[in-house]
Amino acid sequence: MNYILISPYYPKNFQTFAHRLKSAGVQVFGIGEELYDQLGSELQKSLSEYYRVNSLENVDEVKRAVAFLFFKHGPIDRIESNNEHWLELDAQLREQFNVYGNKTADLKKVKFKSEMKKLFKKAGVPVVEGYVVKNKEDLSKAVEKLGLPVIAKPDSGVGSAATFKLSSDEDIRHFEAELQETTVYFLEPYVEGGKLCTFDGLTDQNGDIAFQTSFTYNVPTLELVQGQLDLFYVIQKEIDPKLEAYGKAIVKIFGMKERFFHIEFFQLENGDYVALEYNNRLAGGYTIDMYNYAYSIDLFAQYASLVTGSGFKKPDVPNQYCIGVTQRDAYQYQNNTKAIRDKFGDRVKFAERMPEAFAHLQGNQFYAINADTEEEVNEITRFVHERKK
CATH class of the missing domain: 3.30.1490.20 (ATP-grasp fold, A domain)
Structure with missing residues (x-):
């Protein structure tokens, strides 16, 4: 199988797609803007060939890169970036080179909020x-x-x-x-008092859900940005059956195959939900890593297994909560990374600086921390967000 990754270097945590695809026996080719030496030895080893372009925004230049790889290595089986910014580019390339997956015409229903709303209604899911x-x-x-x-x-x-x-x-x-x-x-x-939550997952080659999960935010995104508030969001141990039913109905009506999906909802004060947006991709930032920590799974490897026809192997251990919690450089906090690690030990799975592209939205320092109970979730978020007096 020949697989082209668009922008294999960025974001950094998505480089693992290249590693796992190669381990699954796939020939992985990269097209990106970075110099080859910038990729680093691990990514270089996972790519059978890398074609540098001056700009991924230049569609003609990227098409020439795909044409070169096609001519040199034979037909291309997949073209993917897993990145919202390049979804339209991915679709144009698939259409040009007759590659499996979404084409330009397929994107209308996942690009326009007005079109999404029509499909939500058709699926029988409440909307405003x-x-x-x-x-x-x-x-x-x-x-x-x-x-x-x-x-x-x-x-x-x-x-x-x-x-x-x-x-x-x-x-x-x-x-x-x-x-x-x-x-x-x-x-x-504007939905007053609504709790922002998601139904996320991955569909197989038949469009059936192979993996599903859900997370909730402490505050809606708009308020988070405007107020530069402290963020946390939590991968849930269980999905509310009503949310799951709505999510499955939406996935079915959108009919996407071999795709990650990220569907946003507001949970209302009466316990019902309204659908907001369907995103034909993974949730951003380090969320895929949080899925892995919560479910004791390697979704990068499972995606590679699914793409190559080997199926999706579900984990056989109970999942946990995983909290993504951030601190902003603009504020002084009582507890730094050392104090957080000392307090929560091996439950701290991840402590990294946020890429600048996400920092204004989510914060500058990111932690992924596992928990077994809601009480532990509350303890963790209080401790990380406690500010100096």
Whole structure:
């Protein structure tokens, strides 16, 4: 099997995809912007060949790289980045070279929030009503129908980028000043008191779920960024059956095969859920590492096994909670990394600096810590986030 990894170097923790694919007998080729010497010896050993381009944003240049590898090594079986930023590039390349997986036409339903909402409804999953806004007239009509507060986010966009909470006439005037009619927005009611949570996993080549999990955030993403708050999120030991039912219905209706998925929900105060977004990729940052710590699994290796047709081998040990908890450089905390390791011992699975691309959102210093009970989860988050007086 010939497998092209787009941007094999970044993010750093995704380099393990290359290592596990090679161990599974796959010929792995990389296309990226970094100099070959920058890759490091371990990644170099996992790549059968590396083709450097000046910019991955230059689609024609990347297509020439794929054409070269195709000519030299034969047909390409997979092209993948596992990275939100390159999903459209991946799809264009698959289409150009007739490679298995999502093509450009398949991305409409996972790119536009308005299209996602239609499929959520079709799957029978609750949503909050929303409206596409292309200009100030659309904005006025949407606010009149929805009332305030509302959330305004690009219909096609990633995460909380360019997202606004509109709670007053002043907010609306500010948003109107920012509104560029080249960007289509999607407006929906702000969900008061909602707990942000997910249904995540991996589908096999038939589109069936091979692995599933869920995590919850302590605060919604928009509030986290705007307030530069302390973050923690928790891989759950069990998935709420209602959330699981909704998640499975969404995965089925989207029909993606051999894909990681990351579906965001708000859990309402009455215990029900509303679906927010379907992401056709892994959750970002170090979340895949947290899955591995929580489930005593190597998802990188299991993904390689699934891709090569060997199936997915589920772990046979009970899973734990895994908390991703961060500290921000802007604040002074009572407990540093040494104190955290001294307190929680081998439950501290991971202590790393966050890449700059994620630091503003999540924080600067990241810890992954396992726990057996909710009481331990609360103890860990209190200890890590305790600030100096």
